[in-house]
Amino acid sequence: xxxKHNMKPMLAxxxxxLSLSLAACADDEINDLAKQHTGxxxxxxxxxxxxxxxxxxxxxxxxxxxxxPVPSNLVRLSSYVSSLAGATQIRMGLYRDNxxxxxxxxxxTPPKPIAVGLNSFNxxxxxxxxxxxxxxxxxxxxxxxxxxxxxxxxxxxxxxHTFGDPWPSTFLxxxxxxxxxxxxxxxxxx
Numbered sequence: 566x567x568x569k570h571n572m573k574p575m576l577a578x579x580x581x582x583l584s585l586s587l588a589a590c591a592d593d594e595i596n597d598l599a600k601q602h603t604g605x606x607x608x609x610x611x612x613x614x615x616x617x618x619x620x621x622x623x624x625x626x627x628x629x630x631x632x633x634p635v636p637s638n639l640v641r642l643s644s645y646v647s648s649l650a651g652a653t654q655i656r657m658g659l660y661r662d663n664x665x666x667x668x669x670x671x672x673x674t675p676p677k678p679i680a681v682g683l684n685s686f687n688x689x690x691x692x693x694x695x696x697x698x699x700x701x702x703x704x705x706x707x708x709x710x711x712x713x714x715x716x717x718x719x720x721x722x723x724x725x726h727t728f729g730d731p732w733p734s735t736f737l738x739x740x741x742x743x744x745x746x747x748x749x750x751x752x753x754x755x
Contacts, residue, residue: 605640608633609700609750616714617647618721618745620707627710628660628667628699628722629749637693637753642674643685644702645711645748652706655679657686658732659751662697667722671698673732679704693753700749703728711748721747 609631620627642657658673671693674686702710705728712721726733 603755605752605754607643607750607752608637610711610713610746610748611643611750613645614711614713614746614748616712616745617709618712618714618747619650619709620702620704627747628701629747630662630665631698631700631749631751633693633695633698633753635695635755637695637755639672639688639691639693639751639753641685641687641752642672642700643683643750643752645683646679646681646708647711648681648709649679650707650709652679652704652708654705654728655684656703656728656732657684657749658701658703659691660699660701662699665697667699667701668735670732670734673701676705676728679708698751700751702747702749712745713747714745721745 609629639659642659644655644657646655654676655678656674656676659671660667661669661671663669672688672691674688677684677686699722703726
């Protein structure tokens, strides 16, 4: 007696397994990004550019956009300053992106003395969902910040904000300075 197998249940099971495997592929790519980093890592322009961009005038607020690929925890904001021209204090902040425009504030630091070279602010661990963020630098005078002059990764946005005033909770009307990426970055951990 010959035995016949009904293949329909096996095919249905195979289709379900393949569907689940394909759905998991996208999650695996995101998980692979997170697994690449077991400790803190930088997002943004953390290697000093050779050029510099002048941020002139008192109370200059400049921002560059960054992408957080996987949910992370923010622990530090940093910038490279190439020279000072009257500025003595610096503050840094982070805002959520809303369709290519800075939106709600995530964190803002208190002021500290500015230095030529690396300026970093440790912040309390702050959860960041994956997505776009605008990192901000606010100074109380003119500076030159390290930049990739002629670069195309921008935009860099700016506006005036009185240095001693509290950080705005949402971003105010702004201008696009140019597409030169500036040396601003954040340190996160998964």
